[in-house]
Amino acid sequence: MADYDVIVVGAGNAALSASVSARSAGAQRVLVLEKAPEEMRGGNTYYSGGLLRIAFEHTEEILRLVPKARELPGFVEGIEPYPTDAFWSDLRRMTDNRTDPELGEILISNSYATARWMAEQGIRFEPAISLGAVRVGNVIKWPKGAIVRAANEGVGLSRMWFAAAQKNGVEIRYGAAATRLLQTSQGSVCGVAVRDSTGIHEVRARAVVLGCGGFEANAAWRAQYLGRPWDHAKVRGTPHNQGDGLRMAFEIGAMPWGQWSGCHATPINAAAPPFGDRQLTDKTNRLSYLYGVMINKLGVRFVDEGEDQALFTYAKFGGIILNQPGGIAYQIFDSKVTNLLEPRYSTSQPVAADRLDDLVAQLDVDREAALRTLGDFNAAAGHGNFNPGERDGMTTRGLTLPKSNWAQKLDTPPFFAWPVTGGITFSFGGLKISNQAQVIGTGWEPIPGLYACGEMVGGIFHNNYPGGSGLMSGAVFGRIAGASAAQGG
Numbered sequence: 001m002a003d004y005d006v007i008v009v010g011a012g013n014a015a016l017s018a019s020v021s022a023r024s025a026g027a028q029r030v031l032v033l034e035k036a037p038e039e040m041r042g043g044n045t046y047y048s049g050g051l052l053r054i055a056f057e058h059t060e061e062i063l064r065l066v067p068k069a070r071e072l073p074g075f076v077e078g079i080e081p082y083p084t085d086a087f088w089s090d091l092r093r094m095t096d097n098r099t100d101p102e103l104g105e106i107l108i109s110n111s112y113a114t115a116r117w118m119a120e121q122g123i124r125f126e127p128a129i130s131l132g133a134v135r136v137g138n139v140i141k142w143p144k145g146a147i148v149r150a151a152n153e154g155v156g157l158s159r160m161w162f163a164a165a166q167k168n169g170v171e172i173r174y175g176a177a178a179t180r181l182l183q184t185s186q187g188s189v190c191g192v193a194v195r196d197s198t199g200i201h202e203v204r205a206r207a208v209v210l211g212c213g214g215f216e217a218n219a220a221w222r223a224q225y226l227g228r229p230w231d232h233a234k235v236r237g238t239p240h241n242q243g244d245g246l247r248m249a250f251e252i253g254a255m256p257w258g259q260w261s262g263c264h265a266t267p268i269n270a271a272a273p274p275f276g277d278r279q280l281t282d283k284t285n286r287l288s289y290l291y292g293v294m295i296n297k298l299g300v301r302f303v304d305e306g307e308d309q310a311l312f313t314y315a316k317f318g319g320i321i322l323n324q325p326g327g328i329a330y331q332i333f334d335s336k337v338t339n340l341l342e343p344r345y346s347t348s349q350p351v352a353a354d355r356l357d358d359l360v361a362q363l364d365v366d367r368e369a370a371l372r373t374l375g376d377f378n379a380a381a382g383h384g385n386f387n388p389g390e391r392d393g394m395t396t397r398g399l400t401l402p403k404s405n406w407a408q409k410l411d412t413p414p415f416f417a418w419p420v421t422g423g424i425t426f427s428f429g430g431l432k433i434s435n436q437a438q439v440i441g442t443g444w445e446p447i448p449g450l451y452a453c454g455e456m457v458g459g460i461f462h463n464n465y466p467g468g469s470g471l472m473s474g475a476v477f478g479r480i481a482g483a484s485a486a487q488g489g
């Protein structure tokens with residue numbers, strides 16, 4: 001007889017969604033295995049901004065998630081509907097149309113219902129004010145679809161999920177790493193080998209859900225799959241996502257799926273620690289580059305900083321920055337826009353000067369080239385009407401590498417520069433799963449008894465990513481995986 005109905009490996013957003021869903025779907029005995037010690041629990045979810053991308057038709061639907069926000073001045077007026085076809089169009093555009101159509105459809109069509117389900121489980125939400133939203137006059141302009149986050153961000157989300165799991169009678173073991181999947185002689189997954197402080201044990205269950213993250217914290221896997229210079233990348237979140245679940249699944253014949261050479265990586269403070277800091281969480285992010293310019297050590301610009309709103313470019317710009325000489329760039333702003341910088345810029349001191357040449361003299365860049373770049377930029381910028389709340393078409397004129405929106409001149413002292421690098425968030429390559437979150441083997445058949453969710457699912461994100469989709473995907477597929485495991489395990 002099995003020790004448990006369902007074992008869930010991992011304790012982030014996806015895994016804990018799965019554990020609660022499994023209980024609701026009738027599993028009596030559900031065990032969560034968390035490799036991290038209790039004080040480090042919660043995976044990347046803990047470090048996250050808690051932002052959720054949600055498709056909805058009417059403002060009222062959002063207000064059902066954040067009822068108190070009705071009283072927030074300018075909240076309601078700045079909301080624009082984000083129907084499923086708008087989410088689809090963003091997901092296709094971000095992934096160069098490579099997203100898995102079946103998984104994308106499940107993610108998008110379940111996003112709102114899953115947010116409501118989370119609320120029923122005790123997850124509270126709040127307006128995602130400091131993430132991409134800007135106040136224009138009396139109105140808060142929201143990035144479409146990215147309006148709501150978990151109350152108290154990732155720290156709050158993680159705490160609320162643990163509380164929900166405990167309330168539902170889920171057993172949680174900390175410092176307990178799954179090391180191997182157990183199979184019956186017929187090939188069904190029937191448990192896991194677990195390493196804890198007392199040794200290695202086998203724990204049996206009718207089904208296993210893998211929700212134990214990607215391989216972003218594993219330098220060797222980064223070098224192997226993402227190539228240089230990713231082995232040097234700083235990791236924005238947990239040190240515990242080492243690809244264990246992927247390895248265990250491949251050992252029994254699971255199929256790799258999605259973009260194994262791709263990952264989510266963002267511009268972060270160049271002085272950020274090598275792994276996520278539990279006090280700073282996501283506050284090392286530096287995502288207001290769209291209102292300034294970025295130069296590398298050679299003194300040249302290397303991306304169109306104003307290509308789109310930050311939530312549509314930040315996840316790819318981190319990798320581009322990491323690939324600049326020394327993995328470093330500088331974000332330069334003038335004083336016209338400092339009121340628009342996300343509050344998290346205040347977690348590090350910028351370089352400041354009253355003249356651009358004095359600013360550049362303090363940076364580790366080719367000074368002559370940098371001054372030429374900034375001079376050329378200023379000569380090409382300043383055409384049109386600046387509007388921070390949407391793509392304003394204020395583009396540079398005559399530059400080979402344009403800045404397509406928000407191209408104001410850098411002309412108002414003092415000037416500021418924040419040094420940034422690219423920090424990896426999570427890997428895109430994962431497992432192939434069915435619409436019931438069953439793990440598919442290399443023979444194109446489900447592996448009986450094995451389910452996966454969260455970062456472990458491959459195929460949804462390629463090259464880039466629309467902000468707020470990771471947690472939504474984790475909750476959607478976690479909910480499905482838990483129910484499938486309870487019913488079919």
Ligand SMILES: Cc1cc2nc3c(=O)[nH]c(=O)nc-3n(C[C@H](O)[C@H](O)[C@H](O)COP(=O)(O)OP(=O)(O)OC[C@H]3O[C@@H](n4cnc5c(N)ncnc54)[C@H](O)[C@@H]3O)c2cc1C
Nearest residue numbers: 010011012014043044045049051178212237454455470471
């Ligand atoms: C700084 C930061 C900010 C972010 N902000 C956002 C945001 O605002 N919105 C958004 O949508 N996404 C955001 N993300 C991405 C998002 O956090 C992830 O996509 C999501 O949390 C992944 O959830 P998960 O449950 O799959 O993995 P995780 O939350 O990483 O959980 C994985 C779990 O597995 C455990 N584990 C690993 N190996 C084993 C093993 N062998 N045995 C047992 N347990 C194991 C880990 O300890 C951990 O508990 C952010 C990420 C970071 C790092």
